[in-house]
Amino acid sequence: EVQLVESGGGLVQPGGSLRLSCAASGFTFSTCIMHWVRQAPGKGLVWVSRIHPDGNTPMYADSVKGRFTISRDNAKNMLSLQMNSLRAEDTAVYYCISYCLGAPLWGQGTLVTVSS
Amino acid sequence: DIVMTQSPDSLAVSLGERATINCKSSQSVLKSSDNKNYLAWYQQKPRQPPKVLIYWASTRESGVPDRFSGSGSGTDFTLTISSLQAEDVAVYYCQHYYSIPLTFGQGTKVEIK
Numbered sequence: 014e015v016q017l018v019e020s021g022g023g024l025v026q027p028g029g030s031l032r033l034s035c036a037a038s039g040f041t042f043s044t045c046i047m048h049w050v051r052q053a054p055g056k057g058l059v060w061v062s063r064i065h066p067d068g069n070t071p072m073y074a075d076s077v078k079g080r081f082t083i084s085r086d087n088a089k090n091m092l093s094l095q096m097n098s099l100r101a102e103d104t105a106v107y108y109c110i111s112y113c114l115g116a117p118l119w120g121q122g123t124l125v126t127v128s129s
Numbered sequence: 130d131i132v133m134t135q136s137p138d139s140l141a142v143s144l145g146e147r148a149t150i151n152c153k154s155s156q157s158v159l160k161s162s163d164n165k166n167y168l169a170w171y172q173q174k175p176r177q178p179p180k181v182l183i184y185w186a187s188t189r190e191s192g193v194p195d196r197f198s199g200s201g202s203g204t205d206f207t208l209t210i211s212s213l214q215a216e217d218v219a220v221y222y223c224q225h226y227y228s229i230p231l232t233f234g235q236g237t238k239v240e241i242k
Binding site for chain 1: 169178179181184185188190191222224226229230231232233234235236
């Protein structure tokens with residue numbers, strides 16, 4: 014089955030760290046550009062980061078630049094997002110997404126809550 | 130950044146009637162190399178992830194009812210629900226995937242009149 018499954022979300026204190034994972038299956042992950050998008054509670058969808066198939070030239074939204082790091086392990090079909098120096102405004106559901114199959118493919122999301 | 134602007138912000142339509150949502154991009158999302166519009170439409174219900182309805186501006190995703198259709202090219206796009214059903218109550222988003230950053234419209238809330 015073609016799918017993306019996120020994990021790693023949870024409750025973290027401001028200033029803390031969290032690492033999100035996205036497991037890909039059913040397609041050739043190693044050839045696909047991958048993205049992270051987030052949605053704060055009751056708000057719209059916002060792009061966070063992108064990584065090329067070879068892991069080079071990652072790109073980030075200004076709001077997370079210098080704090081978040083996107084990476085991938087093509088041997089394990091896994092995408093990751095390391096989130097450091099977390100702030101209350103990073104509270105959101107985080108989705109991993111691929112556009113390499115024609116139709117966009119989204120995971121079900123993982124909730125990150127930053128609160129003391 | 131490409132700004133995506135949807136209209137209206139909300140609309141109420143009677144069951145069985147047509148619903149039309151517009152989406153305008155601040156620059157063209159039509160790529161000349163493949164003549165494709167890098168534009169998708171999503172439906173989102175509470176506590177659910179966005180569901181892909183339309184991609185390449187007019188290609189219906191597998192399993193999506195044919196009452197949903199997408200049209201337009203360049204900078205102006207439309208999502209049409211030809212005969213609104215109760216299960217179509219949701220927020221609808223357009224999104225371009227032409228360049229980085231990917232951006233989304235602000236959402237249109239569709240309700241039953």
